[in-house]
Amino acid sequence: MAIISSVQKAVELLADSQLVGLPTETVYGLGGNALDPMAVASIFEAKQRPSFDPLIVHVHAVEAATQLAEVNGIAERLFRVFSPGPLTLVLPKKDIVPDIVTSGHPTVAVRIPGHPVMLEVLERLNMPVAAPSANLFGFTSPTTAGHVETQLGEKIAAVLDGGPCSVGVESTIVDVSGEEPVVLRLGGIAVEALEQELGRKLKVRTSSSNPKAPGMLLAHYNPGTKVVLAQNKEAAIEHLKNDSQSVALTFGEDAWCSHPKLNLSPKGNLNEAAANLFSYLRELGQSGYTKIVALTLPNSGLGRAINDRLLRASAKS
Ligand code: AMP
Numbered sequence: 568m569a570i571i572s573s574v575q576k577a578v579e580l581l582a583d584s585q586l587v588g589l590p591t592e593t594v595y596g597l598g599g600n601a602l603d604p605m606a607v608a609s610i611f612e613a614k615q616r617p618s619f620d621p622l623i624v625h626v627h628a629v630e631a632a633t634q635l636a637e638v639n640g641i642a643e644r645l646f647r648v649f650s651p652g653p654l655t656l657v658l659p660k661k662d663i664v665p666d667i668v669t670s671g672h673p674t675v676a677v678r679i680p681g682h683p684v685m686l687e688v689l690e691r692l693n694m695p696v697a698a699p700s701a702n703l704f705g706f707t708s709p710t711t712a713g714h715v716e717t718q719l720g721e722k723i724a725a726v727l728d729g730g731p732c733s734v735g736v737e738s739t740i741v742d743v744s745g746e747e748p749v750v751l752r753l754g755g756i757a758v759e760a761l762e763q764e765l766g767r768k769l770k771v772r773t774s775s776s777n778p779k780a781p782g783m784l785l786a787h788y789n790p791g792t793k794v795v796l797a798q799n800k801e802a803a804i805e806h807l808k809n810d811s812q813s814v815a816l817t818f819g820e821d822a823w824c825s826h827p828k829l830n831l832s833p834k835g836n837l838n839e840a841a842a843n844l845f846s847y848l849r850e851l852g853q854s855g856y857t858k859i860v861a862l863t864l865p866n867s868g869l870g871r872a873i874n875d876r877l878l879r880a881s882a883k884s
């Protein structure tokens with residue numbers, strides 16, 4: 568496998584139904600021709616992803632989305648305001664979309680990614696690209712081309728290098744196929760921003776919306792080392808106490824922490840924290856410590872999406 572910088576080469580490989588690691592603003596995707604069931608099957612196989620977990624289809628414009636799905640009024644509005652960007656909409660699918668993409672659902676998840684290199688690929692290819700995150704199922708999402716190479720290098724044709732991802736957490740997913748919109752995944756677009764645009768409160772129905780039931784959480788984003796979540800600095804200090812094998816993942820002012828640590832954003836900036844999240848988790852997971860104590864972030868805006876990822880990373884599989 569090669570790390571490449573040629574958009575044209577990536578387009579040729581995708582047109583030939585091969586798999587290519589692709590840069591997006593959220594995380595790197597494992598892309599394949601969404602209209603070719605064999606290419607899509609090879610995505611599931613390369614990731615070892617269960618076939619009941621549907622894929623997001625990427626297009627370069629709303630017009631291209633209308634060929635795959637029924638883009639209703641609310642979807643059109645959200646696309647116009649938030650796309651290209653980290654927003655995925657679940658819409659009633661058209662027949663052209665193979666069932667393997669949607670795991671048999673009558674709906675399809677569609678996104679217009681906000682990365683110039685990815686948009687160029689989609690425009691030149693002029694075909695929709697199915698692309699889940701380019702990691703093995705259950706592990707930390709990749710935010711650089713090198714991360715993709717490490718996890719999937721043997722299994723794919725190439726990775727197109729578009730630099731480190733600017734957003735760093737996956738897209739926010741909103742199901743707009745029913746009577747009222749429902750948020751299915753917290754991500755790069757804050758729920759508050761969607762609510763403001765739509766002038767209403769949104770239902771959030773993710774498997775982490777009930778934090779009292781962490782047993783219900785799908786264990787995910789495993790960095791290779793046990794992760795313990797601390798609700799505040801006092802709890803973090805307690806978890807770190809007398810444990811030279813543990814390391815901290817902090818946020819904001821962290822002079823209180825005298826243990827080895829990485830700080831997601833010393834300035835306390837949530838965007839910066841999201842952009843650093845997965846690569847810092849990876850780094851700590853590979854650093855030889857046996858426990859990562861992660862401080863919970865303020866639970867608003869992107870902080871909610873980051874806390875969701877930390878909670879899943881700390882869930883036992
Ligand atoms: P990713 O793993 O980032 O590719 O995100 C894919 C996720 O999108 C899936 O795990 C589902 O949660 C969601 N998704 C994709 N397609 C659909 C769909 N048709 N209906 C509901 N959720 C979907």
Ligand code: MG
Nearest residue numbers: 699700701708
């Ligand atoms: Mg993923």
